[in-house]
Amino acid sequence: MTRPGSPSLEPDLAKLIVQTLKLKVDPVSIQPEAPLFGEGLGLDSIDALELSLAISQTYGYQLKSSDPEIKTIFSSLRALANAVEKYRTK
Amino acid sequence: MHDTPLIGPYNSDDVVAWQQGQTRTARQFLADVTALAESLPDRPTVLNLADSRYAFLVGFAAAILRGQLTLLPQRRASEALRRLAGDYPGSYVLTDHDDRIEGLDAVPILSTGGEAPWPKNIPLVPLNQVVAIAFTSGSTGHPVPNKKTWGALTGVAQATGARLGIKEGDRIGVVATVPHQHMFGLEASVMLPLMHGVAMYAGRPLFPADIRSVLADVAGRWMLVTTPLHLRACVAERMHVPAGGLILSATAPLGRALAQEAEQMFQSDVHEIFGFAEAGSVAERRTVTGDRWTPLEGVCVVQERDSCTVQAWYLPEPVPVPDRITVESGGAFFLYGREADQVNVAGHRVSLGDLNQTLLRIDGVQDGIFFLPDEEAGLVTRLMAFVVAPGKTSEEIQCALRAHLDPVFLPRPLVCVPSLPRNATGKLPREAVLELSRQWVGEDGHGV
Numbered sequence: 445m446t447r448p449g450s451p452s453l454e455p456d457l458a459k460l461i462v463q464t465l466k467l468k469v470d471p472v473s474i475q476p477e478a479p480l481f482g483e484g485l486g487l488d489s490i491d492a493l494e495l496s497l498a499i500s501q502t503y504g505y506q507l508k509s510s511d512p513e514i515k516t517i518f519s520s521l522r523a524l525a526n527a528v529e530k531y532r533t534k
Numbered sequence: 535m536h537d538t539p540l541i542g543p544y545n546s547d548d549v550v551a552w553q554q555g556q557t558r559t560a561r562q563f564l565a566d567v568t569a570l571a572e573s574l575p576d577r578p579t580v581l582n583l584a585d586s587r588y589a590f591l592v593g594f595a596a597a598i599l600r601g602q603l604t605l606l607p608q609r610r611a612s613e614a615l616r617r618l619a620g621d622y623p624g625s626y627v628l629t630d631h632d633d634r635i636e637g638l639d640a641v642p643i644l645s646t647g648g649e650a651p652w653p654k655n656i657p658l659v660p661l662n663q664v665v666a667i668a669f670t671s672g673s674t675g676h677p678v679p680n681k682k683t684w685g686a687l688t689g690v691a692q693a694t695g696a697r698l699g700i701k702e703g704d705r706i707g708v709v710a711t712v713p714h715q716h717m718f719g720l721e722a723s724v725m726l727p728l729m730h731g732v733a734m735y736a737g738r739p740l741f742p743a744d745i746r747s748v749l750a751d752v753a754g755r756w757m758l759v760t761t762p763l764h765l766r767a768c769v770a771e772r773m774h775v776p777a778g779g780l781i782l783s784a785t786a787p788l789g790r791a792l793a794q795e796a797e798q799m800f801q802s803d804v805h806e807i808f809g810f811a812e813a814g815s816v817a818e819r820r821t822v823t824g825d826r827w828t829p830l831e832g833v834c835v836v837q838e839r840d841s842c843t844v845q846a847w848y849l850p851e852p853v854p855v856p857d858r859i860t861v862e863s864g865g866a867f868f869l870y871g872r873e874a875d876q877v878n879v880a881g882h883r884v885s886l887g888d889l890n891q892t893l894l895r896i897d898g899v900q901d902g903i904f905f906l907p908d909e910e911a912g913l914v915t916r917l918m919a920f921v922v923a924p925g926k927t928s929e930e931i932q933c934a935l936r937a938h939l940d941p942v943f944l945p946r947p948l949v950c951v952p953s954l955p956r957n958a959t960g961k962l963p964r965e966a967v968l969e970l971s972r973q974w975v976g977e978d979g980h981g982v
Contacts, residue, residue: 466916468947486932488941489740490763490880494913496741497770506743506771510554 453525461521464498465491476522492518504533537658538688540567540595543702543731546652549753550728551588552707553736558588558645560731565650570643571596579603579622579667581615581638582715588736589630589643590714591724597628598665598684599657606715608669608677608811608884612636613937618669618677661685661848668717668811671884673875675891680812682717686848690814691725693830697818698757698780698805700730705754706780709735711745711764712881717811718784723759742771749775756780758800761881762788763913765804769795777801783821784809785881787869793821808869810883813844813853817867826866837861856883877906880914880942889943893919896934898926901954904945905967919945920970922953949974 458471461480465487474485481487487495496507505528508514517527544550544560551558558566570592574580580597582604584590597604605625607618612635619625619638626639634640659665663684669677700706710723727734733753739745745768749756756779765783769792779802783793793804808827809815816835817827829835834845835855842859843852858870872878875885889904902921909915921931928948935944955966 466946486936486941486944488944490914490942493740493763493767497767497913500742500771507741508743508747509740510737510744510747 453529454521457525457528458521460498460502461485461495464494474521476525477520479520480518480524499528502534503528505531537660538684539656540598540659541656541731542729548731549733551591551734551736552753553586553588557733561652562649563588563592564653564656565648566592566645567595567599568650569648571599574600574602574641575626575639577602577624577626579605579625580628581605581607581619581625581635582628583610583615583633584628584630584643584714585738586630586736587710587714587724587734587738589645591728591734592645593628593643594666594724598659598663601663603664604666606666606668606682606717606720608671608882609938609940610715611936611938611940614939621677659684661688666720670811671876671888673885673887675888675895682814683848686814686846687721687725688729689832689846689848690721690830691729693832694722694782694807694815694818695726695730696831697828698782700726700732700757702731704730704732706730706732706757707735707752707754708732708757708759709739709745709748709752710759711739712759712761712785713738716785717814718807718809719759721809721815722782722784722807726759742768742773746773746775749779752776757782761785762792763880765796766792766913769799772799775800781805782807784815786878788821790821790825797822810856812856813846813849816844816855825868826862827869828866834865835859835861835867837867842867877917879906879917882940882942884943889917889939892938893921893931893935895938896923896931899923899931901956903954903962903967905971907971914942916946917943918971918974919948920951920954920967920974921948922951926950 454476458474462471500506516523546561547559549557550560550563574596580602582590582593584593594604607615615635627635628643629640630643661684664681665684666682668680668682672678708723708727712719714720714724735748739748758781760783762783781802781804784807788806796804804821806819806821807815808817816833817829819827832846836843836845842855845852856873856876859867861867875887876883877886886904893902900922905918928950932948954962956962
């Protein structure tokens with residue numbers, strides 16, 4: 445889904461996640477395919493809410509849990525980056 | 535004590551619940567409840583884990599008609615549920631999804647879609663029937679049970695509705711971001727609509743965009759049952775919804791400034807409830823008008839020297855208030871924060887002693903302490919933990935904790951240390967833990 449010629453959003457999003465949620469990990473150490481919630485980084489629904497605000501403010505994309513794809517979107521850094529790339533308005 | 539009807543003043547075709555364009559009417563609801571009640575196993579207690587608020591209500595009502603107690607666990611982590619079920623032998627699980635808990639029988643809550651005729655008589659429930667047990671976090675590490683009678687749940691629902699000016703037959707749709715298995719959610723988002731004959735939204739919107747679209751679709755006036763956390767998120771998104779709704783917030787103190795912003799943005803009054811699981815909802819205020827709390831009709835907050843209790847016709851005995859408060863002569867009161875052992879994380883009250891006991895039960899943990907730092911920027915301030923566990927990594931301990939604690943209570947970060955700064959009597963003064971956290975934050979900084 446990456447725009448042709450534009451770099452992946454993954455590194456920027458990894459930084460946003462770590463900063464927003466004050467995680468004690470190096471953003472580059474987040475595996476793009478690893479789960480963000482539950483096992484993986486161990487995020488919960490409040491993190492999802494915080495993250496949704498940061499994404500909305502930075503990229504102008506408002507997440508909705510009624511979106512049938514929401515589970516996929518939040519499944520990994522890569523999936524999230526693809527969704528933000530696709531729906532961003534800024 | 536007399537008996538009262540299972541549902542409020544609904545006509546047979548009034549909507550009890552809606553979601554995604556689908557509705558269930560009062561007639562269909564009673565059919566669902568009757569069918570489920572007939573098929574429930576003969577057991578004393580039930581864990582109702584339904585995700586849908588409507589499915590939960592069907593299961594709850596069916597259990598009540600069968601004289602079964604619904605357990606309202608404080609924690610949803612699988613190990614915590616198994617432990618709780620172990621304390622109540624014969625417990626089974628009611629569920630509307632595929633999650634199973636090993637070792638516990640599960641009964642699905644199915645919406646039959648059946649159409650039974652409107653019954654001549656609505657089923658009655660004795661006011662003194664114990665219908666639920668809510669659990670609170672005690673400092674001993676074991677959940678403390680609090681029995682809830684039908685009278686307590688219906689009494690609070692009626693008193694809250696009366697305070698908010700909700701009348702029988704009003705066209706109101708209640709939407710909630712809080713879970714229905716917690717006391718405030720059960721009282722305000724399940725019992726309140728049920729007792730006033732109004733509709734509830736069966737889902738649980740999380741993101742501001744979800745809340746906006748659900749509120750925009752409400753037939754009639756909307757009422758949002760929520761928390762300061764969700765209100766802050768909505769205000770940050772500057773969303774627009776139909777004016778003239780009603781907001782009810784609880785679980786954590788709502789700041790005056792946030793209440794003002796929320797009132798402006800939603801074009802609606804923001805009311806706040808003070809309560810706690812042991813007593814249920816106790817008092818209300820419109821946050822923008824002042825700090826004073828007014829007890830709900832029928833509730834008294836009584837100050838005796840240093841301690842305060844809540845008294846009400848439906849409470850078998852006075853219930854101590856877990857907060858420091860002062861009561862005015864007229865009965866209104868002011869709050870000054872939690873007692874030392876109790877902390878609030880994202881709207882969930884928990885005992886630090888309880889968390890510490892949980893931590894010490896983890897294999898390989900020799901010593902450890904949970905700690906709530908002072909509030910900082912962001913939506914939520916998370917717990918930290920310092921742990922002495924030679925040979926274990928913080929990831930391993932986190933992983934073990936996850937089976938016992940809800941994610942919101944998982945420490946962030948969990949720091950492994952060689953020893954804790956205990957004093958000569960073995961106590962760990964808050965100042966010493968504060969110093970430890972300062973050292974840790976100072977060395978590494980937050981984040982990277």
